[in-house]
Amino acid sequence: MSNNQIFRILVINPLVHATKIAIYENDRNIFEQNIVLTDQVMNLDLYEQIEPRKQAITNAIINLGLNLSSLDAICGRGGLLRPISGGTYQINQLMIQDLVSCVNGKHVSNLGAILAYEIANNLSLNSYIVDPVVVDEMSDVAKSTGVPHIKRKSIFHALNQKFVAMELAKRLGKNYEQTNVIVAHLDGGVTVGAHRKGKVIDVNNGFDGEGPFSFERSGSLPNNELINLTNDSTNNSSQRLKQRLIHHSGLKAYLDVKQIKDVKLLIQKKDKQAIEAIDIMGYQIAKEIGKMAVVLDGHVDGIILTGNLADINYLNEYIIKKVSWIADVFTYPGENALLALARGTLRVLQGKEQAKLYEIV
Structure with a gap:
């Protein structure tokens, strides 16, 4: 052909x-x-x-x-x-x-x-x-938790993560299957994946809100505080609590905004509260990237920041300062679905x- x-x-x-x-x-x-x-x-x-x-x-x-x-x-x-x-x-x-x-x-x-x-x-x-x-494509050990019958799930921005990982591999003169890459997709949810030789062997479940907080998700929470939330009279049903943690937390809760573009405007105006919230988010994302570097045994060809929040230069710069010692960091803003x-x-x-x-x- x-x-x-x-x-x-x-x-x-x-x-x-x-x-x-x-x-x-x-x-x-x-x-x-x-x-x-x-x-x-x-x-x-x-x-x-x-x-x-x-x-x-x-x-x-x-x-x-x-x-x-x-x-x-x-x-x-x-x-x-x-x-x-x-x-x-x-x-x-x-x-x-x-x-x-x-x-x-x-x-x-x-x-x-x-x-x-x-x-x-x-x-x-x-x-x-x-x-x-x-x-x-996660390994069994990556899915295991401290409660034997509870397993972590692989649900993440697979389409865009793999797309940008392939793009970076071409830029490096390699095939996707020859590279070790960490991809952080930053959006309504945040997922950070460890791509080893063409397989995503570990990634946080951003769909359910595991890992760093995002534009609207709470991210991982201390167990005891989460249990207390379930007993809070304002969260009198599991569905209401899920709505709060998955759709009304993160930057939405910190800044009382409705869209990502609202966050970008606040950062452009150097809003103090917005900058503090982005610092916290950047810290958590950088820490998750560090975890994935451990998963890849320190053999990392590159780190990618992608998704709609990767349009915020202040956030990118914060993360890059924290993780550039691991590998070069590349930005691919937006979602290339x-x-x-x-x-x-x-x-x-x-x-x-x-x-x-x-x-x-």
């Missing part, structure tokens, strides 16, 4: 308030649109949104003047599936069943594979997902990588 062949790939990233789509010719973005959901669609149950989201996607492409039959493949954002190793997976019926039955939880990302699969089937195309949040999905699909179409099979092991 010629590497000069141009493949046209539709990528789909469903969000709570919108569906992001893009069309790539190989890894060149030729069209991108953020399809905002109407209030009527927003009020539907998650899985009732499939048909209107799908129709909006096809309409957007048709309105562009692009023939749907010109597509070579479709890739959706992976959702809360059973734990799997990293890579590109061809979407199959078992995957769809697991997403619909919420085998590992209900989340808007579950719609990515479903939308890709249904649109692709109508066009007789293959559909894929790439590195979903449930990528699990659409390009990462396209690249993962392209590797399969070009024969550089074989699509994996999603199955019950």
Whole structure:
């Protein structure tokens, strides 16, 4: 197969308030649109949104003047599936069943594979997902805790972490499978992963709020204080406490802000309270990076800061001062979901990588 062949790939990233789509010719973005959901669609149950989201996607492409039959493949954002190793997976019926039955939880990302699969089937195309949040390459010892029957879970920003790790490997003149990299994804959640020779062998579960605090998550807390929180009359249900710790803690709680851009504005204004909160966050992230350096036995080719909070230079500089003795630090701000999905699909179409099979092991 010629590497000069141009493949046209539709990528789909469903969000709570919108569906992001893009069309790539190989890894060149030729069209991108953020399809905002109407209030009527927003009020539907998650899985009732499939048909209107799908129709909006096809309409957007048709309105562009692009023939749907010109597509070579479709890739959706992976959702809360059973734990799997990293890579590109061809979407199959078992995957769809697991997403619909919420085998590992209900989340808007579950719609990515479903939308890709249904649109692709109508066009007789293959559909894929790439590195979903449930990528699990952790060792047994990394999953173990002080309570034998409680195991740590691998849920993290796998798509962007692996994407930027591959980008750094190319920059260093190596393959991803030849490098040891620590990636800190800084966003609504913070995940810091130890990438050893192409596998993420340890990472904090930022989805549940383990590790450093983030924009909205509390991070790890002292056990006794957490138990006291459960007995607090203001947290009279487990669901209310989860909401507080996962969606209303971190920088949100420190600074009473609603969006990451609000934090950036406060830092630009040199707001004292914002700077103090960022210092605490930076300290915790740097400490987590240090832990992952130990996991990699001190053999670290580079450290990456990525995600939307990596746009804050003050935060980056704080972390770099703490960890640059471990290895050089590189910044890749933002979340490169659409390009990462396209690249993962392209590797399969070009024969550089074989699509994996999603199955019950």
